[in-house]
Amino acid sequence: MVRRARRCGTAATARRGYAMKNIAVYSESFKAWFPHVEYAIRLAAAFDASVTGVCVCPSPETVMSAHDAPVLVLESIKEARQLMSDAHAAEASFLALARKLGASDAFWQVADGDVPRSMKLIGNWHDLLVLGRTSSPGWGSSSAIGDIVLGCGGAPCLIVPEVHAGPPVLDRMAIAWNGSVEALRAVYAALPMLIRARKVVILNRGGNRASPMDQWLPEFELADYLQRHGVIAQTQVLPDRGGAIGSDLLRAAGDAQADLLVMGGYGHARLREWILGGATREVLEQTVIPVLMRH
Known part of the structure; x- marks a missing residue:
């Protein structure tokens, strides 16, 4: 369940040209705002x-077993309701932070249930979903973020590592290119950023076709x-070092x-589980700069 919260400030200005007008940011914590939350707010500004x-609270049925004693069931329901109440109370803090960082149009949403499912719904009515990658277990781990990226129905996700400090900078951008549909979808989602960049480099590892099976494609x-979108990019061929x-x-x-x-965010379905592709997993685990991924 997702509840629409009150807005802060006036309506956004008129939309024109390529635009990124709706940004969502998932925060596992609402008692302290992590750097990726500030990054998302400054990007929106x-x-x-x-x-x-966006905050997601677990539903009572997900944290209790059918074999629990009635007293434990009641306690689980009580704790879940308190967590939901605390999450809603965090709205004022988030809106105040948004105003402080220059975002005049802000919302706070609280959902209950499963995080990937909630992000699939919320992410797809926004132009971008910002996630924070941390070294601690939880929904900020690289594997959990991979579940969200690969499971949120193609919504563009911007992953900000915890080691990244400071406001968003978009002067120089790199594109990992292998000719795949996923990579092209990521480029299309990033166009509003690429248009603003002073320098764009295409890191070409796989040519202009995704695989030998695509040789019949143009x-x-x-x-x-x-270039047709006003972006002048340099191409750099990455040699295969066998690594x-x-x-x-x-x-x-x-x-x-x-x-x-x-x-692009690469993976494949196996026994109904998303298995991250090698490049996606390595980048999520090792990156020290923000990464825009789209599956």
């Missing part, structure tokens, strides 16, 4: 966008596509002094 803070030149693809991408992005990396 820079794009004159609305920002929605050629697609990403640099030409970006981890994710590590090579991050090293090349670092050499380019990229402020943000754009890439």
Whole structure:
């Protein structure tokens, strides 16, 4: 269940051209605001966008067993209701932070249930979903973020590592390109950012086709596509050193002094579970810069 909260400030200005006008940020904590929450708010302010803070509380039925004694069931329900009440009370704190950081159009939403399912719904009515990656267990771990990215129905996700400090900077951006549909979807979602960048580098590891099975498809030149959208990009071919693809991408992005990396989120279904592709997993685990992913 998702409840629409009150808004802060006036309506956003008129939408024109390529725009990123609705940004959501998931916060596992509502007692302290982690750096990725501030990052999302400042990004919304820079794009004159609305920002929605999202907290997900577990439903009572997910934290209790059918074999629990009645007294334990009642205690679980009581704790879940208190957590939900505390989460709603955090609205004032989030809206105050949004005003302080320059976002004039802010919302706070509280959902109960499963995090990936809630993010799939909420993420897809926003232009971007911001997530924070931490070294601690929970929904900020790289594996949990992978579940959200691969399970949220194709919503663009911007992952901000906990080691990243400071406001969003979009001067230099790198694109991990292998010719796949996922990579192109990520590029399309990142266009409002790419248009603002002073320098864009295409890190080409897989050519302009996703696999040998695609040889019958027509050629697609990403640099030409970006140029038609007003983005002048340089192309850099990444040599295959026989090592981890994710590590090579991050090293090349670092050499380019990229402020943000754009890439597709790769995985495949096996026994109804999402198994992260190697490059996706490595980047999520090792990145020190924000990464925009889209499956």
